Amino acid sequence: MKTFTHKQVAAHNTTQSCHVILHGKVYDLTTFLHEHPGGASIILREAGTDASEAFSAYHPKDLIEKVLPPSLCIGTLDPKSVPVPRVSASAAVGKKEVKKGDKPGLGAILNAFDFEAVARHTMKPEAWAYYSSAGDDEITLRENHTAFQRIYLKPRVLVNVSNINTSTTFLGCKTAFPVYITACALGKLGNPEGEVVLTRAAGSRGVIQMMPTLASCSLDEMLDARVVGQDTWFQLYVNGDREVTRRVVKRAEERGCKGLFVTVDAPQLGRREKDMRIKYQDDVSDIQRKNDGSNVNRNMGAARAISSFIDPTLSWKDIQWLASITSLPLVLKGIQTGVDAVISAKLGCVRGIVISNHGGRQLDTCRSGIEILPEVVADLEKAGLQGKLELFVDGGIRRGSDIFKAIALGAKGVGIGRPSLYAMSTYGQEGVEKLLDILKEELEMVMGLMGVTSLSEITTDMVDAKSLSSRMSVIRDFLHEGVYEPIKVLKSRL
Numbered sequence: 001m002k003t004f005t006h007k008q009v010a011a012h013n014t015t016q017s018c019h020v021i022l023h024g025k026v027y028d029l030t031t032f033l034h035e036h037p038g039g040a041s042i043i044l045r046e047a048g049t050d051a052s053e054a055f056s057a058y059h060p061k062d063l064i065e066k067v068l069p070p071s072l073c074i075g076t077l078d079p080k081s082v083p084v085p086r087v088s089a090s091a092a093v094g095k096k097e098v099k100k101g102d103k104p105g106l107g108a109i110l111n112a113f114d115f116e117a118v119a120r121h122t123m124k125p126e127a128w129a130y131y132s133s134a135g136d137d138e139i140t141l142r143e144n145h146t147a148f149q150r151i152y153l154k155p156r157v158l159v160n161v162s163n164i165n166t167s168t169t170f171l172g173c174k175t176a177f178p179v180y181i182t183a184c185a186l187g188k189l190g191n192p193e194g195e196v197v198l199t200r201a202a203g204s205r206g207v208i209q210m211m212p213t214l215a216s217c218s219l220d221e222m223l224d225a226r227v228v229g230q231d232t233w234f235q236l237y238v239n240g241d242r243e244v245t246r247r248v249v250k251r252a253e254e255r256g257c258k259g260l261f262v263t264v265d266a267p268q269l270g271r272r273e274k275d276m277r278i279k280y281q282d283d284v285s286d287i288q289r290k291n292d293g294s295n296v297n298r299n300m301g302a303a304r305a306i307s308s309f310i311d312p313t314l315s316w317k318d319i320q321w322l323a324s325i326t327s328l329p330l331v332l333k334g335i336q337t338g339v340d341a342v343i344s345a346k347l348g349c350v351r352g353i354v355i356s357n358h359g360g361r362q363l364d365t366c367r368s369g370i371e372i373l374p375e376v377v378a379d380l381e382k383a384g385l386q387g388k389l390e391l392f393v394d395g396g397i398r399r400g401s402d403i404f405k406a407i408a409l410g411a412k413g414v415g416i417g418r419p420s421l422y423a424m425s426t427y428g429q430e431g432v433e434k435l436l437d438i439l440k441e442e443l444e445m446v447m448g449l450m451g452v453t454s455l456s457e458i459t460t461d462m463v464d465a466k467s468l469s470s471r472m473s474v475i476r477d478f479l480h481e482g483v484y485e486p487i488k489v490l491k492s493r494l
Contacts (some may be wrong), residue, residue: 001021002026002075007341009077010084011050015040019074021050022064028081032068047183049081050218057127060218098338104435111442112398112419115435117403119190119422124356127189129205129278131421132485134360135270138248141360143471147368152464152472156451161416164444165454171259171329171351171390171415173231176243177440178407178455180356181432182394182415183212183261183333190425193217196225197424201432205440210261210415213248215238223255233259235333235479237266238318241313249326260326261354265334267312274485289461296306323349331392334358336372338379345385352390352412359395359417369393370406371468376412398480402443407455408463 004019004026005026016028020043032038046054057063075319120128134141166177181202185189187194194216202209203226210221210233221290226232234252239245249260321372322328329351332344336357344350347459355369355376373393394415406414416439423431452458 001073001079004075005078005081006083007081010048013044014023015044018043020046020048021052021077022055023061024077024079025053025073026077027068027072031073043345048084052075052238053192056192057186057216058097058260060216060221060303062220065143068222077467081223089385102321103426106430109427109431109434109438111438111479112423113479113483114421115419115426115431116424120483123425124299124317125276126130126467129183129274129427130189131418133274133276134364134365135272135362138360138364140357140364140366142480144357144360144368144370144482145398145469146396146450146477147370148396148399148402148405149407149477150467151370151467152408152467153373153401153404153446153450154464155449157461159451159453161448161451161453164447166440166443166447167189168413168455170208170392171233171331173208173258174206176413177209177443178413179391179397179404179436179439180208180210180233180413181420182416183210183215183416184262184417184421185212186216187216187421187424188216190421190427193223197429198420198432199225199232200227201420201424201429201436202232203230204429205433205436207436208233208258210259211252211257212236215357217409219251219255220250221259231258233257233261233331234328235261235263236322237263237313238322239311239315242321245322246325249322249328253326255336259331260322260328261333261349262322263333263358264319265336265356265358265362266310266312267314268359269365272361307385309449316347317354318346319347323347330391331447336366336369338372338375338449341376341389342379342383342385345380345383345388350389352487353394354394355411356394356415368400369395370409373406373409373411374465400439401446403439404446404450404458405445405463407458408460408464412462455494463481 009019009021009026015033018027018033019026020196029043033043036043054096103118110193168175168178171483181198187198191197195211196217199209199222199492211219211234214237215222223232234257236249252260279458304315321331330349332350333350333354334356335341335344335353336355341353344353355372357366357369370393373391380388390412392413392415393409394417397403397414397416398419419435422430423435427434450462
C-alpha cells in the first residue's frame with residue numbers, strides 16, 4: 001500500500017480530488033462526497049488534511065470500516081512527514097474561534113447551573129449550539145425547568161433523620177440514588193474522549209448510564225469502560241432496516257446491557273435553530289455551487305447529519321416485534337400523555353416508560369415531563385394498571401429538590417442529560433462525578449428537611465402541585481436566566 005506525506009495529501013483538496021487522512025490512513029473520498037449524510041461540505045472542510053479529530057467528534061472509529069468501501073483507502077500516512085499549515089478550500093469562509101475564558105477551579109462549582117455557565121464560555125461554538133439547542137422558540141426547553149418551580153414542598157418536622165438512604169433499584173438494577181445519565185449524542189463534541197467519560201463517572205458513583213445509539217464512541221468502547229458490577233442501559237433509535245436493528249439489540253444484550261430504551265418521540269426531527277444557524281454559517285460557497293444544496297438538506301445542523309436513518313414508520317406493532325427479539329426489559333422513551341402510557345401498559349411487553357419531551361428538542365410548546373407525570377399516574381390507576389410500569393422522567397432536572405418532587409409525584413427515578421454533557425465538556429470525568437455528588441447531596445439535604453429517611457417514605461401529599469398545570473411562574477429564576485442563551489434573530493448585513 002502506498003505511503004503518503006502530508007504535502008501529497010494536501011494537494012487533493014477539491015471536489016474533483018478529495019483526499020483525507022483518518023487515523024493514519026489516507027482515503028480518496030471524491031466519489032463519496034455526495035453520499036455523505038451530512039453533506040459534502042463537512043468533508044470538504046477537511047479536504048487535504050488529517051480529519052481524524054473532526055471525524056471522531058461525530059463518529060466511533062469503527063464506523064470507517066462499516067461505511068467506507070475498502071477500495072477508498074489508498075494508502076497510509078508517513079509518520080515522519082510534517083503537517084502542512086493550511087486551510088482547506090471549503091473552509092475558507094470565517095470559521096469561528098473557540099472562546100476560552102478563564103475557567104474556575106472545580107472546587108468553585110456549587111450547582112448544576114455553574115457547569116452550564118462555564119460550558120457556555122469555553123465550549124466550541126458548534127458543540128455549544130448542538131448541546132444547548134432546542135425546538136423552535138425553545139419555550140418547552142425553558143418550561144421543563146420552570147415547571148418544577150410551580151411545585152412547592154410541605155416539610156414535616158421533629159423526625160429523626162440522622163440516617164438517610166437514597167439508594168433504590170431501576171428495572172432490578174441497584175443505583176446509589178434515583179438518577180441515571182440519559183442518552184445524549186455526540187459526546188466527543190464536548191470532550192475528546194466522548195461518552196466513555198460518562199461511563200467511568202457513572203461507575204464511580206454507582207449510577208446507571210443509558211448508552212446512546214448516536215454516541216461518538218462505539219458501544220464496545222463504552223462497555224469496556226465499565227467498572228466491575230456496573231449496570232448500563234442501551235438507548236435505541238429504530239433503524240428503517242430491521243435487520244440492522246436486530247443486530248444492534250443483540251449486541252447490546254450480549255455485552256450485558258440491562259435495559260433497552262426505545263426512543264418513540266422522534267419520527268422526524270424538530271427544528272433546532274441554534275444548531276441550524278451555526279451549521280448554515282459553516283456551509284461554504286463551493287458546496288453550494290457544486291451541489292446546489294439539492295441533494296442533502298444541511299440546514300438542520302448536526303442533528304440532521306447524524307439521524308437520517310431513523311425510521312419514521314415506527315408504530316405500536318413494532319414495539320411488540322422488538323420485545324420478541326430480546327429478553328431485555330423494554331422501556332419506551334418519549335411518552336407524553338396518559339393515554340399512551342395506558343397503551344404501553346396494556347401491551348404486556350413493556351416494563352417502563354420515560355415521560356419525556358426529548359429535552360425540548362422536538363415539538364415546541366408541548367408539556368414538561370413533570371407536568372405529564374400526575375396525568376400518567378392517574379390514568380394508569382383509573383385503568384387498573386398502577387404498578388405495571390416503572391415511571392421515569394427527564395427534562396429540566398437541575399436540583400435535588402427536583403428529584404424529590406418527581407419521586408413524590410410517582411416517578412421511580414429521573415434522567416439527566418445536558419448537565420452531564422456540560423460537566424463532561426468543562427471538567428471531564430471529575431466534573432461529572434462532582435455533578436452527581438452535588439445532586440445526591442442536595443437530595444439528601446431535601447429529604448432531611450422534609451422529614452424522610454428513605455425514598456419509600458416520599459409521598460404525594462408532601463408536595464403542593466395544584467399550580468403545576470397553570471404554567472404561570474411569578475418568581476424569577478436568576479440562575480436559569482443567567483445561563484440560558486436566547487435564540488438570536490438573523491441580522492441584516494445592509
